[in-house]
Amino acid sequence: MHIEIQPQPFEPYTRLQQYQQQADFAGRYGATAVFVGSMREFNQGDDVEAMWLEHYPGMTEKYLQKISEEAAQKWDILDSLIIHRVGEMHPNDPIVLVAVWSAHRAAAFDASRYLMEELKSRAPFWKKETLPEKTRWVDKNT
Amino acid sequence: MHIEIQPQPFEPYTRLQQYQQQADFAGRYGATAVFVGSMREFNQGDDVEAMWLEHYPGMTEKYLQKISEEAAQKWDILDSLIIHRVGEMHPNDPIVLVAVWSAHRAAAFDASRYLMEELKSRAPFWKKETLPEKTRWVDKNT
Amino acid sequence: MSDAITVKFFASLREAVGKADTEIPALEAATVLQAWQQATGNMVMPENTLMAVNMDYVDADTHIKAGDEVAFFPPVTGG
Amino acid sequence: MSDAITVKFFASLREAVGKADTEIPALEAATVLQAWQQATGNMVMPENTLMAVNMDYVDADTHIKAGDEVAFFPPVTGG
Numbered sequence: 001m002h003i004e005i006q007p008q009p010f011e012p013y014t015r016l017q018q019y020q021q022q023a024d025f026a027g028r029y030g031a032t033a034v035f036v037g038s039m040r041e042f043n044q045g046d047d048v049e050a051m052w053l054e055h056y057p058g059m060t061e062k063y064l065q066k067i068s069e070e071a072a073q074k075w076d077i078l079d080s081l082i083i084h085r086v087g088e089m090h091p092n093d094p095i096v097l098v099a100v101w102s103a104h105r106a107a108a109f110d111a112s113r114y115l116m117e118e119l120k121s122r123a124p125f126w127k128k129e130t131l132p133e134k135t136r137w138v139d140k141n142t
Numbered sequence: 143m144h145i146e147i148q149p150q151p152f153e154p155y156t157r158l159q160q161y162q163q164q165a166d167f168a169g170r171y172g173a174t175a176v177f178v179g180s181m182r183e184f185n186q187g188d189d190v191e192a193m194w195l196e197h198y199p200g201m202t203e204k205y206l207q208k209i210s211e212e213a214a215q216k217w218d219i220l221d222s223l224i225i226h227r228v229g230e231m232h233p234n235d236p237i238v239l240v241a242v243w244s245a246h247r248a249a250a251f252d253a254s255r256y257l258m259e260e261l262k263s264r265a266p267f268w269k270k271e272t273l274p275e276k277t278r279w280v281d282k283n284t
Numbered sequence: 285m286s287d288a289i290t291v292k293f294f295a296s297l298r299e300a301v302g303k304a305d306t307e308i309p310a311l312e313a314a315t316v317l318q319a320w321q322q323a324t325g326n327m328v329m330p331e332n333t334l335m336a337v338n339m340d341y342v343d344a345d346t347h348i349k350a351g352d353e354v355a356f357f358p359p360v361t362g363g
Numbered sequence: 364m365s366d367a368i369t370v371k372f373f374a375s376l377r378e379a380v381g382k383a384d385t386e387i388p389a390l391e392a393a394t395v396l397q398a399w400q401q402a403t404g405n406m407v408m409p410e411n412t413l414m415a416v417n418m419d420y421v422d423a424d425t426h427i428k429a430g431d432e433v434a435f436f437p438p439v440t441g442g
Contacts, residue, residue, distance in 0.1 A: 013155035027183035041169035059418035125441025126374035201339035267362025268295035
């Protein structure tokens with residue numbers, strides 16, 4: 001179970017390769033379910049040029065840890081990984097990576113979706129978009 | 143929509159990076175849902191040393207295409223990718239990669255799971271395991 | 285068009301029947317089930333056998349004609 | 364332990380209140396709602412405001428004490 005919040009851009013698939021290489025569950029997982037959330041160049045009908053992602057240092061980590069532990073209790077998984085970007089980012093940038101390893105696919109699918117839904121509803125992150133003419137806080141979490 | 147069946151080993155995350163680099167949907171996807179199925183070193187209580195994956199050339203491609211088209215009709219997705227290994231493989235080898243890109247996460251999660259479930263029930267692939275003392279056809283698709 | 289029907293077997297059925305493919309005269313097989321009987325010399329068909337004609341899933345009583353490719357295989361286990 | 368309560372604001376609430384954090388005397392705030400009133404000078408609290416004490420979600424009538432960290436923020440939009 002690993003959680004990271006970072007201001008630097010990250011390449012999710014490179015990070016997955018690196019994480020798996022040092023993992024102790026090689027040969028035991030038959031299923032990896034991965035979700036990557038990326039920044040789109042449009043939202044709610046407007047072009048978005050940049051985005052600022054604020055978080056609550058301490059509480060954000062605490063809730064990512066909490067939902068990771070909940071997922072591990074609910075499903076028979078081998079490991080999970082969450083990486084979330086903060087600070088300024090640009091269209092096409094990865095924002096979040098969630099990955100779950102399990103012996104079988106149902107647990108991996110269920111747990112990865114649970115992590116994303118819970119992250120989106122409980123982890124304190126906030127997005128502010130830079131449009132051509134103004135900035136605005138995102139108030140819908142679709 | 144891309145489908146590949148190949149006897150060569152593949153690294154799913156490298157392939158995803160390559161596929162995304164040449165994709166025309168950059169900036170339009172907010173969600174990527176990925177599933178990787180890998181060979182485990184045990185199954186049904188036995189150590190598995192190697193596996194042979196047979197398929198029905200022609201029909202397998204046809205059904206992967208068919209389920210990809212079904213997913214694109216059912217959900218609002220931007221693209222999908224399926225890569226499936228055939229032939230001889232060894233523990234920890236990736237067997238299958240399924241990826242779906244979408245503007246929003248629900249469609250990506252739903253479509254990737256649909257592709258995997260349909261692949262597992264309809265695409266003509268068969269696994270034969272090499273155990274320490276014998277070989278056996280896998281008859282349960284868990 | 286050929287006046288034969290191609291019959292293919294995969295995986296455990298290929299091993300049980302002892303061949304990967306064969307041809308049978310079209311006249312002798314009016315249905316998929318009859319193609320099985322003809323191509324295997326009346327072996328008993330395993331209960332869960334799946335059948336395809338021209339690479340689409342079908343039932344045992346599906347009619348077939350010259351030039352068709354009929355395939356028999358066990359439940360699939362990919363992914 | 365400090366005899367003050369730390370109050371933090373995030374995102375649009377930080378901008379609306381005009382500060383990221385402040386301290387209030389513990390005696391003046393018996394509940395989270397009172398901490399809001401004290402720290403904002405009785406601003407009206409936006410309807411969907413979320414509240415946390417010591418980094419756990421709470422309700423407005425949760426009791427607080429000296430040394431607590433109280434936070435107010437809008438619905439989260441990460442991921």
